[in-house]
């Protein structure tokens with residue numbers, strides 16, 4: 123790994139442990155850029171969630187490098203987008219070759235990579251769930267969610283949806299309507315098609331003392347209540363007709379806090395959906411592509427989806443590409459004919475090429491085994507940290523989708539400020555990990571914004587996991603002292 127340390131730093135490391143928010147640590151050119159950003163860039167995105175926006179210059183494997191060449195271990199990997207590591211040589215090479223041959227083409231025409239990628243995704247669904255269907259590409263996760271909504275509406279003639287409390291499906295208008303947090307809708311008027319939000323089985327906070335079975339039973343009972351009589355507003359008990367077209371689920375909640383559901387929950391939920399003719403839409407935008415140790419996270423739970431939504435890691439963060447897979451009966455050309463949906467950049471040649479290269483990588487490695495093993499090792503390390511720091515109320519995970527929930531010293535009351543401090547400390551350059559790494563890039567998620575999601579590269583090495591655990595230990599120590 124090439125290091126680009128600023129020679130003004132002692133041994134290439136910062137000489138102080140105090141500057142944890144990165145203030146005063148920019149190059150002159152970096153400072154000038156931030157001044158321009160203040161003037162010319164909208165603040166409408168999430169950049170300014172941070173006290174000081176961070177400027178990065180280069181990326182490689184598990185690491186980001188700032189504009190002074192300092193190295194940061196990334197434990198969030200663009201919210202599970204760069205799953206195979208930054209600047210992956212084979213995926214980059216495939217895109218370079220595509221730039222030289224067919225760099226662009228209107229989505230109205232066909233190119234080889236689009237067809238082969240669709241085939242590979244269909245085959246993965248057939249392997250994972252034993253189902254046949256078709257793929258439709260789009261550009262971003264939320265747009266693919268919109269396409270899933272269209273398929274559901276067209277097939278069921280129903281426009282009301284079910285989704286989970288704590289869900290996140292994107293920020294277009296349609297996706298916002300099925301995303302739980304009112305904060306995302308509040309400023310934008312009426313959402314007539316707002317979903318009905320059911321509780322997700324969040325064992326740590328469900329009120330049953332961490333008992334997963336009781337949490338599962340309670341959430342299933344809550345769903346069953348919808349069909350107890352016709353006055354719940356869900357269905358016509360005389361005809362059996364249900365008002366809801368589909369239940370949009372994230373197998374593990376991502377933005378909601380990297381929550382792993384109890385093992386038997388989804389099977390029971392899916393059976394109830396089937397009984398009431400409600401389609402099951404599996405949003406794998408954040409958990410798909412081996413994040414949890416399976417190609418599709420829902421495969422862990424022995425359940426068959428009707429529609430799968432994917433995005434993010436499909437291209438490992440290169441050209442934007444997303445899409446849906448739907449069962450043949452929902453998306454065949456007689457039901458979902460030409461022009462049903464379209465976007466100029468959908469199935470762009472660079473994105474489909476990157477996607478194909480990503481799928482080939484997955485075919486060539488045994489990610490089920492390696493992600494499972496690395497995840498267990500990381501989770502054991504997190505358990506050791508929990509034993510050391512009472513402020514870590516919960517750690518859990520599946521594969522390399524891991525969580526660390528930050529609390530007051532009682533180990534339960536959510537401590538959002540502590541999580542915020544950890545985020546800032548990680549992005550500063552004040553850590554000393556004895557390996558040249560000066561920071562750890564974290565992301566904060568969860569119902570109370572107090573959960574550190576741990577989402578490393580699937581290629582992360584044991585040494586890098588150890589470095590990450592050491593970094594987290596230092597960060598928690600510094601943040602709880604502050």
Ligand code: PMP
Nearest residue numbers: 262263264290291292376407408
């Ligand atoms: N669904 C899920 C589960 C997500 O995590 C996200 C993004 N965080 C989206 C949909 C929306 O994807 P995008 O940001 O690409 O629109």
